[in-house]
Structures are given as structure tokens and as C-alpha cells.
Amino acid sequence: MLYGRDAERAAIDGLLDQVAGGAGGCLVLRGEPGIGKTALLGYAAEAATGMFVLRTAGVEPESDLGYATLHRLLRPLFDRIDTLPGPQSLALGVVFGRASGPAPDRFLVALATLSLLSEAAAERPVLCLVDDAHWADAPTVAALAFVARRLADEPVAMLVAARGDEGRPVDTAGLIDLPVVGLDPAAAEALLAC
Ligand SMILES: Nc1ncnc2c1ncn2[C@@H]1O[C@H](COP(=O)(O)OP(=O)(O)OP(=O)(O)O)[C@@H](O)[C@H]1O
Ligand SMILES: [Mg+2]
Numbered sequence: 001m002l003y004g005r006d007a008e009r010a011a012i013d014g015l016l017d018q019v020a021g022g023a024g025g026c027l028v029l030r031g032e033p034g035i036g037k038t039a040l041l042g043y044a045a046e047a048a049t050g051m052f053v054l055r056t057a058g059v060e061p062e063s064d065l066g067y068a069t070l071h072r073l074l075r076p077l078f079d080r081i082d083t084l085p086g087p088q089s090l091a092l093g094v095v096f097g098r099a100s101g102p103a104p105d106r107f108l109v110a111l112a113t114l115s116l117l118s119e120a121a122a123e124r125p126v127l128c129l130v131d132d133a134h135w136a137d138a139p140t141v142a143a144l145a146f147v148a149r150r151l152a153d154e155p156v157a158m159l160v161a162a163r164g165d166e167g168r169p170v171d172t173a174g175l176i177d178l179p180v181v182g183l184d185p186a187a188a189e190a191l192l193a194c
Contacts, residue, residue, distance in 0.1 A: 001194070002043050004187020005036065011178055012044045015157050016051070019125045024151030026158040028133075028172045031180030037161035040180065041129045044159050048127045051157075052076075052120055055129045058136030063167065067095045069136040070113065070143055073128060077116050084119070088112035106139060110146035117147065117156050125155040133160045134167030141170055149174045 002009075008029070015025055029037045045053050056073035074092075081092050091108035093099030120126050130136070130144060148158050162170045183191060 002039055003191045003194075004183045005040065005043070008040055008178060008180065009043060012040065012159070013047060015159075016044070016047055016127070019051070019127070019155050019157040022153070022155050024121075024154045024156040024158075026148035026151060026160065026175050027178045028170065028175050029159060029161045029178050029180050030164050030170075033163055033166075035180050035182070037163075037180050038131055041131055041159055041161055044127065045129060048125075048157075051125045051127045052123070053127045053129065055131070056136075057131035058133050058140075058167070060135045060167070063135045063137055066137055066139045067109070067143075069130070069133075069140040070109075071096055073130065073140075073144075074113065074116060077120055080116060080119055081112075084112055084115050088115055092116070106142060107146075109139070110143040113143050114147045114150055114154075118154050121155045126157070128156065128158040130158065130160045132167075133162040133170045136168070136170075138168060141168065145171045145173070145175070 011027060015027055029040055031037055054073050054076060056069050058069050062068040081089055087108055088111055090099055090101055091104035092112045094101045094104050095109055117126055
């Protein structure tokens with residue numbers, strides 16, 4: 001049960017409604033440890049009725065493994081990688097160890113990620129939940145930021161949760177920040193009483 005958070009829920013509901021209408025976007029939930037970021041991602045997952053929900057999270061031991069966090073996000077779509085245009089298919093195939101070749105251009109990996117999400121969203125809207133992005137590997141963060149800036153015409157929503165001053169800074173240029181601060185007093189009281 002999620003107490004309070006009316007403004008944050010409204011922002012998430014607004015994004016999900018927008019996506020149902022074909023226009024995607026990204027919200028970056030930023031706040032201190034324990035403030036309720038993961039709880040809000042859980043709210044979004046429950047609210048995303050009928051959507052294809054993809055999840056990943058940065059984990060500290062994998063924060064230097066290139067594309068580890070992206071690998072977890074896209075796993076359910078791996079069987080579609082072969083349907084992408086050749087260079088994009090090869091780029092994702094190589095970084096995920098499914099094809100051999102030289103390390104691909106990062107732009108191609110980001111583009112392939114956008115194409116893959118867009119292709120899945122043609123069937124039903126997609127919600128990407130990226131938790132603990134401050135521990136995600138840098139290539140994943142760059143690829144997801146690239147994708148997030150290009151969702152206006154795609155039925156794809158992305159929610160990124162990150163601590164503000166830990167791990168690797170998450171680039172949010174061009175994205176909408178949703179600061180997560182303390183609960184209002186009534187919600188805090190209800191939470192303490194439960
Ligand atoms: N609005 C809320 N209503 C009820 N429970 C909440 C609410 N916000 C947070 N909690 C609970 O408080 C605890 C901490 O919240 P949460 O795990 O979401 O924090 P976080 O911001 O993701 O922290 P971290 O940065 O450590 O991942 C969890 O048990 C969560 O379920
Ligand atoms: Mg959390």
C-alpha cells in the first residue's frame with residue numbers, strides 16, 4: 001500500500017495516459033535512500049494495465065560491466081533482435097554476446113535499443129522501469145538517455161530512479177526530473193501507524 005505521493009502518482013498516471021495515446025516520455029525520480037523511489041516504480045508497474053513492463057536495476061558489482069543493466073532490461077525482447085536492420089541487429093548481438101564482431105559504435109547500440117522498444121510497442125505500449133540507475137554502467141545510462149530523448153512519438157514510457165549523490169551521476173539533459181522528497185505529514189503518520 002502506497003501512502004500519499006499524490007503529485008508523483010499524478011505525474012506517473014499522466015505519463016501512462018499519454019503513452020496509451022501514442023506519445024511516450026521519461027521521468028527521472030531522484031531522491032535519497034529509502035525515500036520511496038522503488039515504491040513509486042512498483043506503483044507504476046501496477047498502474048500499467050495492459051502494457052508490456054520491462055524492468056532492470058543498476059547493481060554496484062556490475063557498474064563497470066558495459067551494458068549489463070541494458071542486458072537485463074531487454075532480455076524479454078532478445079528474440080526480436082534479428083528483426084532489426086542489419087547493423088543494429090549486429091550491434092546488439094555483439095554487446096549481448098549473441099554475435100561476433102568488433103565492439104560496435106555506441107550510437108548504433110542506442111539506436112538499436114530504441115528500435116527494439118519501438119517494435120515491441122507496436123504490439124502494446126511498453127513501460128521501462130530502471131531502478132538504482134546511479135549504479136548502472138555508463139554505456140547503459142548513455143543509451144537509455146538517448147532513447148528517452150526520442151520517445152515523443154513512441155508508445156514507450158520510461159521511469160528511471162536514482163539516488164542523487166551516490167554512484168555515477170545520471171545524465172538527465174532533456175528529460176523531466178521528478179524529485180522525490182519526504183512524505184507529507186498525514187501520509188508519513190499513516191505509514192508510521194501501519
Ligand atoms: N509512500 C509510501 N507508502 C508506503 N510505503 C512506502 C512509501 N514510500 C516508501 N515506502 C516503503 O519504505 C521503504 C523504502 O522505500 P523504497 O525502497 O521505495 O526507497 P528507495 O527510495 O527506493 O530507496 P533506495 O535508494 O535505498 O533504493 C520500502 O519498504 C517501501 O515500501
Ligand atoms: Mg530503491
